[in-house]
Amino acid sequence: MKKILCSTFIVLLLVGCAKEQKEVNNFDPSFVHVVYFWLKDPGNMEDRKALEASLEKFMRTSRYAKTQFVGIPPKATREVVDDSFAYNLVLTFASAEEQEMYQKEEAHLLFIKESEDLWERVVVYDANGLKAKQ
Template sequence: MELKNTIAEQFVHMVFFWLKDPTNENDRKEFEKAMHKFLNSSVYAKNKHFGQPAKTNRPVIDDSYTYCLKVSFNNLEEHDKYQIEPAHKLFISEAFHLWERVLIYDSES
């Protein structure tokens, strides 16, 4: 059965980042700058969302991460191209030293 009022997202890539020093404002600014530069130049990333944990409070919510990225693609092939595109590689080289953990969830319909 088709869902009503949804955005067509065939492949969803969700990335959760835990910064090494999440209270360091300079680190946060550096990470955000690298992320925005990446998202503004990525050829493949669609329906982009970059944010921080929402101010929700229920036992089932994990808000331990520092930042969340969600991007979608038309298919797995676009996702695979995204993984090796120059903008993605540049983001990793500019920001990897700021995080201590990354967790990824991929989903396709």
């Protein structure tokens, strides 16, 4: 019985590691688009739910965004960490050209239309990877 349990644990561990590695491999370093949102009323749970729903819909329907990550700031424990934002969005694209197409795609424009009244500030950082695919 101990052998079966041990074997099962090892298989589950390997499957979990493989899945985690696959998710890491989906990160495309060609073009990274990082967006920070500051909400007008960050304590308003209805506003937060509305933004989250709009973000989820956008990510499901975007034709160009590859890696898709939405986060909230952890409590900062060091002075260099800025935890003043409400949400963070990280998207990757195969190229700068695809990122430009994303800017004009219906899913992105609809997200802006649905959510722009919720935020007071948005900051975007774009970057090309040093070893981006050529």
